Amino acid sequence: MQWSLPFYPYPASKVGYWSPVTSTLNWCEEDYYATVYSAEIVNTLTNLLFMWLGIKGIISCRRNQHDQIFLVAFCGYLVVGTGSFLFHSTLKYPMQLVDELSMIYTTCLMAYASFSYSRPSGIRVVLGISLAALAIFITLYYHYLQDPVFHQNAYALLTTVVVLRSVHTMEVTLRPRWRHSDEEDRIERQKKGLPVPSKERQHYENVRDIKTLKTMWFMVVYGLSMFLGGFFIWNLDNQFCSEIRQWRKTVGLPWGIFLEGHGWWHIMTGIGAYLYIIWGIWLRHCLNQRQDEYHLRWAHFWHIPEVIRTSPPHVNGVSRDKKST
Incomplete structure (x- = not known):
């Protein structure tokens, strides 16, 4: 008996439960071909990765x-995934706004986390008000224009600024040659009343920080590759939609699912955005001089990384978790 791959022809598009479409965008996936309750079934279900990683991140933040x-930020990440799930299920304009604007708001939160660290309270207040005003402006102007290109450019610009700022902070904080010399660092700590490490301890910290930097740079490159790769596939989906639809009909189901470019965008940007938040968490602990209390659990690049607390925080050798008696 000759064996062949399974082939199920694509059902015809139909009027769905949420019809008519009111969103300003409609993607390359055919509408309501799988079920009348989901306009774009693959674009909908790929957002489950966002939702799972968002919940995982929230639990990790509370536990550690x-x-x-x-x-x-992880709550915002979860809202992005949930909004996108609802948008692609319904193709309704209000759900489109939830999806797209939550991306802007979450990026503004990460911008605040990046630029507000160690700043005086007055500057943090001004920064918070400025970012809130920016988010409101983008919301109102986007609703007025209803032009997806404006949203995409605003999101790309915000993300680029935040990533570049975080990379600069990472290098200045962890790269030994960008810091004071060991002797200058010891004098600086003495002035601030901080414990002065021995030369052996200083060497250990330098080696530790270089190792941390290598892993962080791998995380940055990996995350950016996922973002840019997803963007490239999504653009192919936009440019060659008619041809891709024909290819999907040729190969049939379930193989046509792998030709859903916007679904790959969800998966790849979901991983990239998650990596960015994890990187931000780890970098913040490094800025707080608490690297030895946390470690990155990431055995292989295909695993989901997490920053784990491994020991109670200490101040001058005394655990913060223990109450003085």
Whole structure:
């Protein structure tokens, strides 16, 4: 008996439960071909990765006592995935706004986390108000224009600024040659009343920070590659939609699912954005001089990384978790 791959022809598009379409965007996936309850079934279900990673990140922040700004960022990440799930299920304009604007708001949160660290309270207040005003402006202007290109450019610009700022902070904080010399660092710590490490301890910290930098740079390159790769596939989906639809009909189901470019965008940007928040968490602990209390659990690049608290915080050799008696 000759064996062949399974082939199921694509059902015809039909009027769905959420018809008519009111969004300003409609992607290359055919509408309502799988079920009347989901306009774009692949684009909808790929957002489950966002939702799962968002919940995982929230639980991790609470369990490992990461800074609250990252808990809020993961909540925003979860809203992005949920909004996109609802948008692609319904293709309704209000759900489109939830999807797209939550991306802007979450990026603004990460911008605040990046630029507000160690700043005086007055500057943090001004920064928070400025970012809130920027988010409101983008919301109102985008609703007025209803032009997806404006949203995409605003999101790309914000993301680029935040990533570049974080990379600069990472290098200046961890790269030994960008810091004071060991002797200058010891004098600086003495002036601030901080414990002065021995030369052996200083050497250990330098080696530790270089190792951390290598892993962080791999995370940055990996995350950016996922973002740019997803963007490239999505653009192919936009440019060659008619041809791709024909290819999907030729190969049939389930193989045509792998030709859903916007679904790959969801998967790849979901991983890239998650990596960015994890990188931000780890970098914040390094800025707080708490690297030895946390470690990155990431055995292989195909695993999901997580910053884990491995020991209670200490101040001058005394655990912060223990109450003085």
